Amino acid sequence: MILKGRIFHFVDDGRKENPENSFEYFEMGGLVVSGKKIVDIGDFNKIIAKYSDHDVIDHKNNLIFPGFIDLHNHFPQVQVISSYGTQLLEWLNKYTFPEEAKFISEDYSKQQAKKFLKLLITNGTTTSVSFCSVHKESVNALFQEASKKNMCMIAGKVMMDRNAPKNLLDTPQSSYEDSQALISKWHKKNRNFYAITPRFAITSSPEQLKLAGKLVENNPSCYIQTHLSENRDEIEYTMSLYPNYRHYLDIYLQNGIVNNRSLLGHSIHLSGDEISIFEQSKAVAVHCPTSNLFLGSGLFPLKELNNSNVRLGISTDVGGGTSYSMLNNLDAAYKIQQFRNFSLNPKFSFYWATLGNAKSLGLENQIGSFKKGTFADIVVLDSLSNMVSKIRMETCESLDEELFVLQTLGGVQSIKSVYIAGNSFL
């Protein structure tokens, strides 16, 4: 098939001051999809001459863009999003842990996995990096549902053996064995990848973190996901539990879970030494904007990390985050940086949520752009989806302005169609 419309995607780093060579834009474009993959892209007239026997799906004046990539979220928190009145540690105990305990049930896990994927897709997200609960049932449910949709899913069983209710705790040995069994079952099957997932240092004993490092050593192609330096109380508590380490990141580093496949959620309050470790290890600092605002955690040091060549990701962190929409999270990221005297360019934002996140996963040959041979994961965006946008667009004169309108005034209603591996889901 050929998707017709205004086509836009990044071909290079969109964070540059003058990003004109970083993207391709076709005012009347054609995107050729064959089976699961992108096979060609160009001006519609040239494309239709070359592929005259193909069906054309006309998306008219809408923007055809690569599907969004969400680099950090929590699938068992579908029912936790929008929980009132707390900051991180109290929020976990009061809302999150009681809900996550329900995922011991296979049925409940399945029901919530279906809802979770529906919410992601409706918001234009076609690749997700997700924490599951401590139970293997939750991991099986999420990968099963993602496989049915041929969706790229990176996920793992949370490892946690202390500082949480008893019914949510594993042991160092059981977490090691369960994770290893899940890796054998799911890693690199369909479009799934396993992420070794110690929740964070507070809920893992030294023995468990050591075994997480052993899992990493034995399974070098797996990802690693955890949380780092989200809020001040958390950092203080963490260092009281691990007094012999230089800083928070050192705990992970010394236990062998920091490398170029590590996705460290939040990474807000960092020392200079921690930033150097990020640079050397090529670990990814994953920004969670709506979550940071909602839980009052802090203001992500984007300019400093970007200038330091730290690899960066952006995500929703649902359910600490308050929106499944990457557009809403880009909007929050912009507002956070306004407090830090840095105006986040819309090209940077849209690059970040697609090719930027793909590069942070090392998956840029599979997702994040319309490069030939990548999966046909596509979102169709409508910049006129509500009255405010529609009126504002009357005077919009450039693509940058339009992207900024989409990010600031748009959201779930901006998503008109979604394709995953060439199949239409919305």
Ligand SMILES: [Zn+2]
């Ligand atoms: Zn998180």
